[in-house]
Each structure stands twice: as structure tokens, then as C-alpha cells.
Amino acid sequence: MGNVKNVYASVKSYSQRGKLLGKEDYQTLAESRNLDELITRLRNTKYESVITDTPKPYTAHGIESVIRGHLASLHYGIARTAGKSPILDAYYMRFIVTNLKAILKGKVLGKAQEDIESYINLRAEELLKQRDIVIKALVAKDLEEAVASLSSTKFGEDVSRAAAAYAEVGNIQVFDTYFDKIVYQHLGRALRKSRDWNVIKIVSPDIDSYNLLSVIRGKFWGLDESIMEDLVVTPTSSAPKDLLSKMMVAGTVRDALNEVSNSRYKHLIPQVENEMDAVAEFERALEREIYAASIKSFTKMFSFATIIGITKLTGYEIRNLAAISFAVEQNIDPKIVMSKLILSTKE
Secondary structure, eight states, X not given: OOOHXXXXXXXXXXXXXXXXXXXXXXXXXXXXXXXXXXXXXXXXXXXXXXXXXXXXXXOHXXXXXXXXXXXXXXXXXXXXXXXXXXXXXXXXXXXXXXXXHHHHHHHHTTOOHHHHHTTOOOHHHHHXXXXXXXXXXXXXXXXXXXXXXXXXSTTHHHHHHHHHHHHHHOOTHHHHHHHHHHHHHHHHHHHHTOOOHHHHHHHHHHHHHHHHHHHHHHHHHTOOHHHHHHHOOOOOTTSOHHHHHHHHHSSSHHHHHHHGGGSTTGGGOOOOSOHHHHHHHHHHXXXXXXXXXHHHGGXXXXXXXXXXXXXXXXXXXXXXXXXXXXXXXXXXXXXXXXXXXXXXXXX
């Protein structure tokens, strides 16, 4: 890599890789009878010092918030060690975008400020000294005021488009897609400047997944073709513009998915007839593809790709823990939750 900072960050990434929870760890946590027992079991993992900050009475949201705050600190530390990186900055932006999603969707649903607060963690914003952006949206009295509060920020344009699209289709998930667009737009711009093939291999599946799912969901929601085009970020060679355009003009969700058979993702096309199930299965298959690419990033020592890889793998770990917390809270069978986790196929 020719960069001492990157070498050091890569070594740290390998160290973190060795500390990731395995399938047996997740199984033990998923078998907790209640959240108190889950907290006790988490204290026997590397999260011992993190979990002590969980507010009582324990809730799944409370547990997720605390571990997401820990993840923000971890990612911030990795990025600082590696030095300036637009790609790592784009991935870090996910923390802020996740909070904004929760706030705007909460406003749409008419939730109280206190309720919305339980879904967000401001550690990422605090580290960047950008807390005010999120707080202004949080204290806004309604969706319109929240959108206005963000108009002068870098999120402004996409936020107003998301609100307009929601007004048209009435599906709250539109906010997820438009906010995700902010992250993947930045990621795409950063990737275009990279000449490192290992980095391209690990980042491209993220952008492909976003673009493919934006079109598939757009078809499912009945979005206008112009809105779908607006959602798509600059395509990669593995899911090119031509493919996305054919998917947009396809008659049905199934027809759009069939177009994917002409791409490197043809092995991920779900074989179910129900459109909603097909969209969910395709999303899950793409997640596994991204996870596999993240694991493969560790095949080459001292590569910048390993730094991106650990950033993504630790993110999946937090998502798995959040899923387990929710399942334990709702008394969902451990077998069901284990089948939903994103894990290595070798485990």
C-alpha cells in the first residue's frame, strides 16, 4: 500500500476480524429467555464494557442504540487511523443517514419526539461535531418542518425529493431508498477515483445492490420511470446502465428480475412467484453477496480493502445483534432468528 497509516490500519482490521462473533456466539445469545439474560450473556463477550451503558428497563431499541454508538466510535477510529478516505467517509455517513431516516419516518407516523429518540444514537454526529443537523430535524413539529430544517444541508435536495415521492406513492419505505441514495452517491463518486482493483471488488457489490433494489422496489411500488432513474446512482460495470434501463421498462417485478439473468448476479434471482417475497429474497441474496465480498477482502494482507472489509463486517455484526435483541424481546424462536442472520456460509 505504500502508506504507513494504511498498513497500521490494515493490521488493526485483521485484529478486529479475529474478534468477530461466530455462529455459536449468536446461537447462545439468541437462546436468551429475556433481555436481562441477553445482557448477562453479552457481558461474557467482547461487548462487556459497551453493554454496561444500556439504560434500564432494557429494550431492544436501547440495546441496539448502545452497540450502534460503539460501532460509530470503532469506525471513526479505523478511519482516523487510515487517514483521509472518501470511501470510508461515505460508509460512515450511514450512521447519520440512519438517524435521519428514523426521524422523518417517525414524523410521518406522528410519533412523539421521545419515542423517536429511542431509535437514534448521536455518537457518530458527536464525533464529527454535526449533532445540530440531526437535533433540528428531531425537534421539528412535523414532517414539513423537519424537511425544511434540512434544506440548507448536504442532505437537503434528496430529503425534499423523498418527501415529494412519499406524497405521490404513500409508501414510507421511499424515505429509506432516498436516504440510502445519499450514501451510495458519495460511495460511487469515491469509487470512480480508485484504481485499486481489490477496493473496486469490495465496494461495487454495494452500489450494484442499491441500484438493482431501487429499480426492483420502484417496480413493486409502481413508481414512475423518471423517479426510478432519479434514484439510481452512477452504475458500475457489473450492473451497467443498460441493464438497469431494461429493468425499468420491464412489465412486472418478475420481468425486471429476469433481466438480471444477463448479469453477474444471475445466480441470485429468486424462484418464488409472490412479488413481495421475491423482492425480500433478492435483497437477502444481495446482502449475502456483499458479506462474502467483505470476507474475501482479507485474502490479501496490507490491502486498503481489508479496512473497508472490517468496516462492513462489524456493521453486519451490529445488525445481527439488533435482530437478536428484537427476537428475544418478542419471544421469537431462536431457529427463526438464526435463519435471518447474515453469516458466513462456512459457519
